[in-house]
Every structure is written in structure tokens, then in C-alpha cells.
Amino acid sequence: MGQVPAARRALAVLRLLAGSAGPLPASAIARSLELPRSSTYHLLTAMAEDGFVSYVPEERRWGLGVAAFEIGSAYLRHGPLERLARPLLRRLVDRVGEIVQLGVLHGAETLYLLKEQPPRHATLVTDVGVRMPAQLTASGRSMLAHLPAAQVRALFPGPFVDRTGLGPASLRELRRELAGDARRGWSVEDGHITAGFASIAACSFDHTGHPTAAITVTFRRESRPEEGWPALAAAVRTTAADLTARLGGHPPARRPSR
Incomplete structure (x- = not known):
């Protein structure tokens, strides 16, 4: 149960990115979700390791990753x-x-x-x-x-x-x-x-x-x-x-x- 708040934050990140016109800076994600910047960076890094978000270094922005696309595709298949x-x-x-x-x-x-x-x-x-x-x-x-x-x-x-x-x-x-x-x-x-x-x-x-x-x-x-x-x-x-x-x-x- 101690992991539930972290899971909810991860889902909130996915929903925010899914509803955005393009990748977002970590600062904008933290501000929109009212999260501490340090926690936001840790969360994004963990999500990137599993492929749910990806980092665009040239723009210093975060977007949805391949794993998120795979889940969306599976939703359509089901x-x-x-x-x-x-x-x-x-x-x-x-x-x-x-x-x-x-x-x-x-x-x-x-x-x-x-x-x-x-x-x-x-x-x-x-x-x-x-x-x-x-x-x-x-x-x-x-x-x-x-x-x-x-x-x-x-x-x-x-x-x-x-x-x-x-x-x-x-x-x-x-x-x-x-x-x-x-x-x-x-x-x-x-x-x-x-x-x-x-x-x-x-x-x-x-x-x-x-x-x-x-x-x-x-x-x-x-x-x-x-x-x-x-x-x-x-x-x-x-x-x-x-x-x-x-x-x-x-x-x-x-x-x-x-």
C-alpha cells in the first residue's frame, strides 16, 4: 500500500503527457501536478527506465514512451x-x-x-x-x-x-x-x-x-x-x-x- 501514492503520481504523469500537444519540461510537469521538483525528476527517471516516458535531450522535455504506446495498442486489441x-x-x-x-x-x-x-x-x-x-x-x-x-x-x-x-x-x-x-x-x-x-x-x-x-x-x-x-x-x-x-x-x- 505504501506504493499507491507513487503509482497515482505515475498515472497522473501519463495522463498529463497524453493530454499535451507535445513533450513537456520537468518543471511544467511538477507545477501542473503540484509535485516537488526533486520527486518529479526521480519519478520521470524511473518511468523512463521502464519505457513509459522518454527524454528529449535537445529540448529538455519529457514525452510518452514506447511502453505507453504498447498499452494503448493493447487496449484497442482487447x-x-x-x-x-x-x-x-x-x-x-x-x-x-x-x-x-x-x-x-x-x-x-x-x-x-x-x-x-x-x-x-x-x-x-x-x-x-x-x-x-x-x-x-x-x-x-x-x-x-x-x-x-x-x-x-x-x-x-x-x-x-x-x-x-x-x-x-x-x-x-x-x-x-x-x-x-x-x-x-x-x-x-x-x-x-x-x-x-x-x-x-x-x-x-x-x-x-x-x-x-x-x-x-x-x-x-x-x-x-x-x-x-x-x-x-x-x-x-x-x-x-x-x-x-x-x-x-x-x-x-x-x-x-x-
């Missing part, structure tokens, strides 16, 4: 997001009787990682591994709604694409829709991807409050009147919140109006 989400998606399918998907942002696109559906249900174009324009999908918009305005602007310089003639056609329209989605806590698309189908999505967050993934329910438009959509959205939001808890995350602080 597929923890999918493993944590799959049982939640299955429970949501049982609850609502519709197709449920897990998507993540991949640049300006939504990438679908998982799909669960009831038996003998219609197949959708948004299958696992498929990418769709994020501004057209409920899952994409539910995540975009929690990104800084500058990041959204960088992702969508224009022109905007569409599949069915529906959806935002400009950055101004997209921002207006995202502001409404953020206030409501869920997103909806109605025929933007496939005519006759609608989707409702809610976002899950990581430990920094950053949007990590979105859970989406997709259904035939004619089978669910609009007055029932808020109740469906509540079930989706509950599942997204459960995934956030499994990820050790939390919702972000409220952003100023876009």
Missing part, C-alpha cells in the same frame, strides 16, 4: 468498448424490440462498431463497419453536440452531403440542430439515411467528459408515432448513461451557447 457495451445493447433490444447500434466518431463520419437486433427484423444499411456522414446520423449528431464549436467547424468545412435530400445543408443549420440536441439530451434523424426509417441516439462519455460513443435505436417510421419518441429516447439515454458509468466517465460541463 476491444473493451464493445465488450462493455454489448450486454447493454442486448438489454435495450429486449426492452424496445428494435435494432440497436453502437457508433463512434471517425473524423466527420459515424463508424458503427456493434449491432444487435430482434429475430426476423429488417436489415439496415448501417451495418457493423459501415461509415455514414456524421451530420446525417442521430448517433453522429449526439456526439457532435458535445464537441467544441471550433472542432465541429473544422470537421465540416463544406460542402455538405446528403443521402435522401434531408438533413443539415450548411454549418449554420448543423449548429442549430446540435444546440437543440445538446439541450434535449438526445438526437433524432427521420429518413436522413434510409427513407421510411428513423433513429434516436444518446451519447456516452469518458472520464474527461468527452463524447466516446453513441447508442442508437432505429425503427420503421410508420410503426412508432412521434408522440412516443420521448419515451423511447429515455430508454436510450438510460443505456447510454449505463455505458458512461461502465467507462468511468461523466457528462461534460455545460458549454456556452453556440
Whole structure:
């Protein structure tokens, strides 16, 4: 147990370096983490010996080491997001009787990682591994709604694409829709991807409050009147919140109006 404080300091160094634009001087690391300079140098030296940080002598700065990269790569190999989400998606399918998907942002696109559906249900174009324009999908918009305005602007310089003639056609329209989605806590698309189908999505967050993934329910438009959509959205939001808890995350602080 005597090693726990040292372990926490090492993890804090890794998180600080991971969130920095580049390597940092030891003095900046000590200041940011409120550590004594001497302890910081000893800690960095020990971490460098195990490959978790590396020293750039020409710049007198410290950055992440190869061991940190290997751990990140192993995380991706283990597929923890999918493993944590799959049982939640299955429970949501049982609850609502519709197709449920897990998507993540991949640049300006939504990438679908998982799909669960009831038996003998219609197949959708948004299958696992498929990418769709994020501004057209409920899952994409539910995540975009929690990104800084500058990041959204960088992702969508224009022109905007569409599949069915529906959806935002400009950055101004997209921002207006995202502001409404953020206030409501869920997103909806109605025929933007496939005519006759609608989707409702809610976002899950990581430990920094950053949007990590979105859970989406997709259904035939004619089978669910609009007055029932808020109740469906509540079930989706509950599942997204459960995934956030499994990820050790939390919702972000409220952003100023876009």
C-alpha cells in the first residue's frame, strides 16, 4: 500500500503527457501536478527506465514512451468498448424490440462498431463497419453536440452531403440542430439515411467528459408515432448513461451557447 501514492503520481504523469500537444519540461510537469521538483525528476527517471516516458535531450522535455504506446495498442486489441457495451445493447433490444447500434466518431463520419437486433427484423444499411456522414446520423449528431464549436467547424468545412435530400445543408443549420440536441439530451434523424426509417441516439462519455460513443435505436417510421419518441429516447439515454458509468466517465460541463 505504501506504493499507491507513487503509482497515482505515475498515472497522473501519463495522463498529463497524453493530454499535451507535445513533450513537456520537468518543471511544467511538477507545477501542473503540484509535485516537488526533486520527486518529479526521480519519478520521470524511473518511468523512463521502464519505457513509459522518454527524454528529449535537445529540448529538455519529457514525452510518452514506447511502453505507453504498447498499452494503448493493447487496449484497442482487447476491444473493451464493445465488450462493455454489448450486454447493454442486448438489454435495450429486449426492452424496445428494435435494432440497436453502437457508433463512434471517425473524423466527420459515424463508424458503427456493434449491432444487435430482434429475430426476423429488417436489415439496415448501417451495418457493423459501415461509415455514414456524421451530420446525417442521430448517433453522429449526439456526439457532435458535445464537441467544441471550433472542432465541429473544422470537421465540416463544406460542402455538405446528403443521402435522401434531408438533413443539415450548411454549418449554420448543423449548429442549430446540435444546440437543440445538446439541450434535449438526445438526437433524432427521420429518413436522413434510409427513407421510411428513423433513429434516436444518446451519447456516452469518458472520464474527461468527452463524447466516446453513441447508442442508437432505429425503427420503421410508420410503426412508432412521434408522440412516443420521448419515451423511447429515455430508454436510450438510460443505456447510454449505463455505458458512461461502465467507462468511468461523466457528462461534460455545460458549454456556452453556440
